[in-house]
Amino acid sequence: MSERGDMAEPLVHGDDFEDPVIEAAEASHDEDDRLKPEYLTAVLDAVEDGDSEKARDLVSPLHPADIADLLELAPSERRADIAAALGDLVGAEVLSELNDYVRDDLIGALAPEQVAEFASELDTDDAVAIIEDLEEADQQAVLEAMEPEDRAAIESALAHPEESAGRLMQRDLVAVPEHMTVGQVIDYLRDSGDLTRDFWEIFVVDEGHRPIGTCQLSWILTCPRGVPMSDLMKREQTLIPVDMDQEEVALRFQKYALISAAVVDSSGRLVGMITVDDIVHIISQEAGEDILRLSGAGEGDINEPVLDSYRARVRWLLTNLLTALVASTIIGIFEGTIQQMVALATLMPIVAGVGGNAGSQTMAVTVRALATNQITGSNARRTILREIRVAVLNGATVAIVLGIGVSLVFQNMALGGVIAAAMVTNIITAGLAGASVPLAFDRMNLDPAVASSIFVTMITDSMGFFAFLGLATAAGLTG
Amino acid sequence: MSERGDMAEPLVHGDDFEDPVIEAAEASHDEDDRLKPEYLTAVLDAVEDGDSEKARDLVSPLHPADIADLLELAPSERRADIAAALGDLVGAEVLSELNDYVRDDLIGALAPEQVAEFASELDTDDAVAIIEDLEEADQQAVLEAMEPEDRAAIESALAHPEESAGRLMQRDLVAVPEHMTVGQVIDYLRDSGDLTRDFWEIFVVDEGHRPIGTCQLSWILTCPRGVPMSDLMKREQTLIPVDMDQEEVALRFQKYALISAAVVDSSGRLVGMITVDDIVHIISQEAGEDILRLSGAGEGDINEPVLDSYRARVRWLLTNLLTALVASTIIGIFEGTIQQMVALATLMPIVAGVGGNAGSQTMAVTVRALATNQITGSNARRTILREIRVAVLNGATVAIVLGIGVSLVFQNMALGGVIAAAMVTNIITAGLAGASVPLAFDRMNLDPAVASSIFVTMITDSMGFFAFLGLATAAGLTG
Numbered sequence: 001m002s003e004r005g006d007m008a009e010p011l012v013h014g015d016d017f018e019d020p021v022i023e024a025a026e027a028s029h030d031e032d033d034r035l036k037p038e039y040l041t042a043v044l045d046a047v048e049d050g051d052s053e054k055a056r057d058l059v060s061p062l063h064p065a066d067i068a069d070l071l072e073l074a075p076s077e078r079r080a081d082i083a084a085a086l087g088d089l090v091g092a093e094v095l096s097e098l099n100d101y102v103r104d105d106l107i108g109a110l111a112p113e114q115v116a117e118f119a120s121e122l123d124t125d126d127a128v129a130i131i132e133d134l135e136e137a138d139q140q141a142v143l144e145a146m147e148p149e150d151r152a153a154i155e156s157a158l159a160h161p162e163e164s165a166g167r168l169m170q171r172d173l174v175a176v177p178e179h180m181t182v183g184q185v186i187d188y189l190r191d192s193g194d195l196t197r198d199f200w201e202i203f204v205v206d207e208g209h210r211p212i213g214t215c216q217l218s219w220i221l222t223c224p225r226g227v228p229m230s231d232l233m234k235r236e237q238t239l240i241p242v243d244m245d246q247e248e249v250a251l252r253f254q255k256y257a258l259i260s261a262a263v264v265d266s267s268g269r270l271v272g273m274i275t276v277d278d279i280v281h282i283i284s285q286e287a288g289e290d291i292l293r294l295s296g297a298g299e300g301d302i303n304e305p306v307l308d309s310y311r312a313r314v315r316w317l318l319t320n321l322l323t324a325l326v327a328s329t330i331i332g333i334f335e336g337t338i339q340q341m342v343a344l345a346t347l348m349p350i351v352a353g354v355g356g357n358a359g360s361q362t363m364a365v366t367v368r369a370l371a372t373n374q375i376t377g378s379n380a381r382r383t384i385l386r387e388i389r390v391a392v393l394n395g396a397t398v399a400i401v402l403g404i405g406v407s408l409v410f411q412n413m414a415l416g417g418v419i420a421a422a423m424v425t426n427i428i429t430a431g432l433a434g435a436s437v438p439l440a441f442d443r444m445n446l447d448p449a450v451a452s453s454i455f456v457t458m459i460t461d462s463m464g465f466f467a468f469l470g471l472a473t474a475a476g477l478t479g
Numbered sequence: 480m481s482e483r484g485d486m487a488e489p490l491v492h493g494d495d496f497e498d499p500v501i502e503a504a505e506a507s508h509d510e511d512d513r514l515k516p517e518y519l520t521a522v523l524d525a526v527e528d529g530d531s532e533k534a535r536d537l538v539s540p541l542h543p544a545d546i547a548d549l550l551e552l553a554p555s556e557r558r559a560d561i562a563a564a565l566g567d568l569v570g571a572e573v574l575s576e577l578n579d580y581v582r583d584d585l586i587g588a589l590a591p592e593q594v595a596e597f598a599s600e601l602d603t604d605d606a607v608a609i610i611e612d613l614e615e616a617d618q619q620a621v622l623e624a625m626e627p628e629d630r631a632a633i634e635s636a637l638a639h640p641e642e643s644a645g646r647l648m649q650r651d652l653v654a655v656p657e658h659m660t661v662g663q664v665i666d667y668l669r670d671s672g673d674l675t676r677d678f679w680e681i682f683v684v685d686e687g688h689r690p691i692g693t694c695q696l697s698w699i700l701t702c703p704r705g706v707p708m709s710d711l712m713k714r715e716q717t718l719i720p721v722d723m724d725q726e727e728v729a730l731r732f733q734k735y736a737l738i739s740a741a742v743v744d745s746s747g748r749l750v751g752m753i754t755v756d757d758i759v760h761i762i763s764q765e766a767g768e769d770i771l772r773l774s775g776a777g778e779g780d781i782n783e784p785v786l787d788s789y790r791a792r793v794r795w796l797l798t799n800l801l802t803a804l805v806a807s808t809i810i811g812i813f814e815g816t817i818q819q820m821v822a823l824a825t826l827m828p829i830v831a832g833v834g835g836n837a838g839s840q841t842m843a844v845t846v847r848a849l850a851t852n853q854i855t856g857s858n859a860r861r862t863i864l865r866e867i868r869v870a871v872l873n874g875a876t877v878a879i880v881l882g883i884g885v886s887l888v889f890q891n892m893a894l895g896g897v898i899a900a901a902m903v904t905n906i907i908t909a910g911l912a913g914a915s916v917p918l919a920f921d922r923m924n925l926d927p928a929v930a931s932s933i934f935v936t937m938i939t940d941s942m943g944f945f946a947f948l949g950l951a952t953a954a955g956l957t958g
């Protein structure tokens with residue numbers, strides 16, 4: 001039964017427990033469940049020495065997800081050799097667990113027939129994940145090498161837009177009419193043999209194959225055989241339209257604590273099922289990608305080819321260069337004042353920098369709240385007001401500390417007053433911009449994480465320099 | 480069966496479908512499944528007019544998760560009134576879905592007996608989530624008002640550290656000995672009546688109540704009655720130690736695509752079960768909190784009291800003030816050079832700012848990769864080298880554009896050369912710091928997201944000013 005074998009974790013802290021599986025896990029994994037460097041080195045050495053058998057012995061106790069980790073952790077130029085040495089240990093499940101970039105590399109080295117064979121072993125959604133990233137021609141070759149039935153399933157999934165429910169769903173599911181009883185359902189399941197082995201609920205459909213209810217397996221197992229499905233099923237259920245974006249799907253799974261959900265086409269017919277194990281990756285990815293977008297890091301994957309990372313990031317840095325010019329121009333206006341008192345040049349980055357930081361804080365909070373649907377038209381104004389309140393408190397505190405410090409160090413009360421006033425102005429501006437810029441982008445249906453930070457930084461930099469140098473000029477400060 | 484009623488979503492795009500539930504959903508929800516502002520206003524107005532019946536009519540079609548959203552979206556001073564008007568529509572499930580801050584507010588207004596009643600209706604893990612945040616005295620009062628059995632379950636959960644598996648798990652689960660057959664298990668489930676209704680796998684245990692295998696319900700349903708559990712069960716399984724941190728638990732669920740998992744104590748006995756629906760919140764929260772930590776925004780919850788947000792953020796801004804002083808001091812060293820050529824003061828924030836941005840990009844990528852266990856001792860050096868490669872490309876590109884631009888605008892080739900050299904130096908420094916600072920914190924077992932950005936910003940600011948002003952001084956630039 002190793003084909004569905006999850007692996008035991010290193011878990012027992014007492015020493016009254018001896019289990020070869022756990023001991024193997026301790027040899028390969030550290031306490032955080034990551035593969036140990038020594039272990040990886042041992043595998044790499046075995047492969048390098050041409051000792052495939054030793055490599056396979058080392059790797060065979062691993063869960064497919066760990067074999068995928070092993071390939072990702074290995075240097076990219078060694079991965080093909082390792083995969084070759086491990087042979088069928090690198091199977092369909094390992095491929096489906098691999099990072100996209102690493103998988104594309106490995107698959108590039110395989111014959112279409114091999115890819116087709118792997119894909120056939122997987123659920124539609126996992127097979128699609130492997131095939132969708134291939135070049136058009138390779139995709140065609142793989143599809144042609146597949147059994148007609150599998151090919152049809154995958155082609156129909158590929159017909160849906162990328163990152164839509166249609167790509168995520170599997171087509172194997174259990175649907176029964178409502179007149180069936182619990183006993184009949186159990187008999188049907190036993191007779192049908194090779195249904196999909198892993199499913200968590202049974203969908204009840206009408207004659208038009210439209211879902212009218214759903215039934216968890218635990219309800220079926222705890223009910224007498226005679227109960228009709230129509231009495232047992234829950235009529236209200238969250239249905240996922242086949243064209244729904246995966247981010248939305250993930251939010252529904254989270255909000256309604258779903259384990260699986262029916263996918264319906266535009267006429268309401270049941271066409272597939274999405275299970276939560278395919279969603280947890282998306283939840284993590286969607287929640288984690290805001291941090292990458294806010295910083296302009298693109299995909300932000302450590303396995304991404306260097307040139308792709310360069311292209312994504314340099315675009316952002318060049319945009320940033322343009323916005324930095326705005327701040328620079330503002331400083332230029334006050335060159336005369338700086339000439340009279342060079343200390344201003346020394347102090348001005350503090351006002352801009354701390355303001356920028358305050359803006360980042362507010363922006364991070366707002367972007368997260370938007371991503372989790374916590375802000376709507378109902379509380380947008382309240383959220384901005386709240387952020388301004390926090391900014392007033394922050395601004396006052398930082399301004400007092402900075403103002404007193406500067407007054408003392410430079411023995412110049414006026415300079416201390418000017419920098420304090422500029423600081424409080426800039427932190428309040430930062431709070432306002434940090435909350436309202438992402439909200440404005442969201443209202444325009446643009447991703448607030450992608451463009452906000454460029455604007456907020458430009459605003460806090462410019463306001464920092466303008467307020468400080470402008471007030472210094474107005475106060476007639478001279479060294 | 481409304482007690483387990485999920486609600487149908489607005490889902491059908493054709494108009495050949497008329498369903499009162501869907502129509503109600505369309506009245507209350509926008510296309511992103513968020514409550515419409517008009518709908519919220521209607522509920523608020525009804526409550527304000529004292530028309531509880533109308534308010535209840537409006538709210539009764541909602542899923543508990545949506546009622547929780549409604550309370551969160553309402554202004555904080557109105558929430559108690561709304562909850563009072565809605566009466567038993569705001570039940571245990573709604574409470575367990577509420578944002579922590581909003582829930583604490585509402586629960587503060589309830590009698591301990593009421594809280595105890597709500598808690599008794601929930602699974603242990605949800606009840607614990609409600610009770611664990613109460614003040615010590617309130618917690619005691621609630622526990623005393625509970626039935627002894629429920630109280631014992633909750634007290635034993637509270638004995639585990641916060642954010643540990645022991646707090647997350649529910650104690651109701653189905654465990655059977657391995658000699659039972661599929662048929663016997665089904666008969667046992669039918670007879671036991673009120674087991675936990677929602678479960679996804681059955682654990683097989685030895686005489687010491689230690690898990691030795693696990694069996695998905697779908698396997699049981701598709702097997703003949705005579706098959707013994709020992710043949711059907713999967714022996715390898717991911718066991719969760721009761722003291723494991725919830726972040727680790729979430730990573731295991733993700734990595735091994737778990738739906739539920741057995742929790743064991745230090746002697747390996749089965750003490751509880753964690754299900755994926757309790758984990759998806761944690762996955763989202765853990766993935767999303769890095770963005771908040773990197774910016775020093777603390778909890779970053781829009782429902783957090785203003786004073787708490789102030790306290791969390793001002794600490795960060797004051798630290799930032801200190802590090803900004805370092806950069807400021809470096810500028811101070813070169814006051815003489817700036818005096819000779821004020822244009823340097825105009826341009827220096829560009830070098831620091833774009834460098835800071837490049838650092839943020841690398842830092843975001845590294846922090847995410849660390850959070851998802853993608854970086855270990857095996858590939859840490861490789862990751863740093865990769866980031867430096869990207870930085871060299873980025874630095875060269877930005878330096879060329881900036882250098883040529885400055886040369887032309889200021890008609891000063893030397894100035895252009897100096898700023899280009901400073902820019903490339905700073906972006907490479909940023910790549911090195913952005914990758915190695917989080918890695919160093921991680922190696923010291925500190926959270927890389929919490930402290931990294933302070934250091935990286937300090938490094939890129941200081942290096943930006945130092946490289947630019949230092950090279951300008953060395954080149955003997957004068958206005």
